[in-house]
Amino acid sequence: MSELRSAVLQSQSLLSTLFRHEQTVYAQASQSAACMAAHHVEARLCRWLLRSRDLAGSDNLQFTQEFLAEMLGVKRTSVTLHARTLQQAGMINYSRGQIQITDVEALQDTVCECYGTVKSYYQTLLGPQTA
């Protein structure tokens, strides 16, 4: 930590980047809290999958239902139900912790607006390469 502090003191660019990152994390946390309170589990699952796809740069993700349930703040049975719905709609293939996104456009049509809002925060504050 002292090395980071020392580097920040010598670089306005690094300080600016860290400040913008902090703003982005705060904005994302605020949006996530609102999302948990206001949006349906299926839309939040779509958000989680799309954001994970963005960060991983891949349509193939590895998440157990237990992990997804924890991240979404719901019971595992709820994840099972909604993952099955997305699979039956042709948006994903889901088997034993392996998720393949098969229809990005349909997921984007189903996701709540929080996905676009958070993505916009990242693009605005940190640049397009982070979104």
Ligand SMILES: [Zn+2]
């Ligand atoms: Zn939302």
